[in-house]
Structures are given as C-alpha cells and as structure tokens.
C-alpha cells in the first residue's frame with residue numbers, strides 16, 4: 001500500500017520567521033488527516049528551524065536540492081549529511097527550474113540521487129517534458145531518458161525513492177495536465193521502473209504529479225490509479241491552501 005504524499009515546494013520563498021508561522025498554522029489544520037503524508041520543502045535557510053518545530057509531529061520535511069559530496073571544497077553547496085542534520089527526510093532533485101535555469105544535467109541528478117540514498121535520505125526525483133517536446137510527440141522518450149539517466153547504477157534494494165512527474169509547461173503556469181494525461185505518463189513511468197528494476201520496486205515507489213495543482217483539481221489526480229499524490233509549488237505557500245489540498249486528497253484515499 002503506497003501512502004500518498006502531498007509535498008509543498010516553497011522554492012525561494014519564506015524567511016525563517018515566515019516558515020515557522022506557516023508550520024504553526026498548518027499543524028493543527030492537518031492533525032486529523034490520516035492516510036496522506038504531508039511534506040514541507042522549505043529553503044535551506046529555514047530547514048533547521050522548521051525541522052526542530054516538526055519533530056514528533058505528523059508532518060515531514062524535505063530540502064529542495066542537495067550536492068553529491070559529503071564534504072569538501074564546494075563553496076555554497078549543501079551535502080546529504082548536512083540535510084540529515086536538519087531533520088530532512090527527503091530532497092527534491094532534478095526540478096525543472098534547476099535543469100533549465102541552472103543547467104543541471106542528468107548526470108548531476110544521478111549523482112545527487114545516489115548520494116541521497118547512500119545517506120539514507122529519500123530523493124524526490126523530478127522528470128518531465130517541455131511543451132515543445134510534448135508537441136513533437138517526444139514526451140515519453142524524454143521522460144524515459146531522464147529516468148534512465150537519473151537512476152543509472154542506482155541500487156534500489158531496500159531503499160526508498162519518490163518520482164515526481166512534472167511537465168515543464170504546467171509548472172507555475174496555472175495550466176495543469178489533464179488527469180488522464182498525467183495518469184498515462186505516470187503509468188508509463190511505473191512500467192519503466194518495473195522493466196528496469198522489478199515489479200516489486202515499481203509497485204512500492206510513489207509517483208507524484210506536479211504542475212499547477214490546487215485544491216480544485218487535486219481530487220481528479222488522486223482518483224487515478226497510479227498517481228500517489230502531488231508536488232505543489234504556488235498553492236503550497238499558504239497553510240490553509242496546502243491543508244485543503246491534503247484534506248481533499250485524504251477524502252479520495254479514504255472515500
């Protein structure tokens with residue numbers, strides 16, 4: 001049984017004080033939610049404080065990125081052991097904003113995935129095609145390559161991993177993929193994982209949809225058989241909005 005994840009990616013938003021205010025607001029709003037995990041991904045600067053505030057609660061935390069070495073002369077970078085130290089359980093890797101604006105490659109993403117797993121952290125590996133690639137009929141091929149390269153030489157035995165399918169054209173645009181198209185790609189990703197790793201692994205891995213998810217469309221996505229939750233940017237910045245998404249997701253899971 002895959003417990004769905006509703007993860008909020010705050011991107012470059014919120015100071016420490018604003019992050020803690022959010023946590024204090026969302027904790028009671030989500031206290032009764034069962035069967036859906038809520039995960040917050042604050043900016044690096046707020047991780048430690050948020051991690052402290054979330055200790056012993058029902059909400060988990062992830063970072064938005066990581067570097068692959070444990071320590072060394074890498075000015076400005078943050079390692080998996082450092083993330084662990086803040087109370088993070090997850091780290092997003094390969095987000096399209098990093099792939100496109102910061103020129104992160106599949107090889108970088110692969111190193112990040114491996115280093116997280118080695119440290120006992122869960123990667124949230126983002127994959128997704130651009131509008132141009134979809135219109136050219138290449139969406140599946142692009143996602144397949146991102147998966148193959150991102151998970152190259154990864155030993156998934158006994159490890160945990162989350163995949164987020166985020167079509168680039170749907171991120172922050174207000175234009176979400178249809179739930180049928182998202183299911184089609186996510187079903188395809190699961191098939192690919194079964195072929196590359198094993199059926200057991202493919203059935204265990206949570207695959208999220210991301211791209212303009214809001215309270216008014218989460219139920220459509222959650223009703224699809226292979227969609228195990230959502231990675232949410234804009235609509236995760238207000239506690240009431242993220243809590244409402246989690247409540248509606250729970251309604252589908254328990255309904």
Ligand code: PEP
Nearest residue numbers: 171172210211212233234
């Ligand atoms: C994201 O940043 O991963 C994302 C899906 O953003 P938004 O929900 O704003 O489209």
